[in-house]
Amino acid sequence: QQPVQSPQAVILREGEDAVINCSSSKALYSVHWYRQKHGEAPVFLMILLKGGEQKGHEKISASFNEKKQQSSLYLTASQLSYSGTYFCGTPPPGGADGLTFGKGTHLIIQP
């Protein structure tokens, strides 16, 4: 099943904070986060593994709560360069490969 992302879109002023959520109806082993700018390739941000580990990338961090089957991406003091669509992806169960992505969260940062 496709993970569900919320909100669908966010508009912020430069310097404001944002939280993007990703939840799944099935047990999660890991959550992968990517950012995509319009017409470009998705760019890897980070992978969260079971254990509630919180990781960071620049002023972007994320958490993973496997009991709640959800992950959250935190963008602190947002910059214009953070604009884009953020996707979470989850691996399939068993021995299959690839990622199942959510529909994405559109983030617009205004000066």
Next chain:
Amino acid sequence: DGGITQSPKYLFRKEGQNVTLSCEQNLNHDAMYWYRQDPGQGLRLIYYSQIVNDFQKGDIAEGYSVSREKKESFPLTVTSAQKNPTAFYLCASKRAARDQPQHFGDGTRLSIL
């Protein structure tokens, strides 16, 4: 520089025609993937390959075919059986271990004439 090269950037298909999208990587990655992206949608997995001469169907494989004759190459053919092929196609690759990041090419935009 290492990376993933997709070609062409834009492709037009006539009715009843098969077209092939190219994907080449020089990252020495074992696994390669094809995803389809439609407006307002996430990426959906078409096919993947974890090793040369082997590949597996993803969630939306109908109307598509692939081959993996070389480690660095994973071409995707959009056949005439795919009735709605207009989309943005992304190729990705990664190392063999389970939780490694996928690296994406710049994509091919396919349209119907």
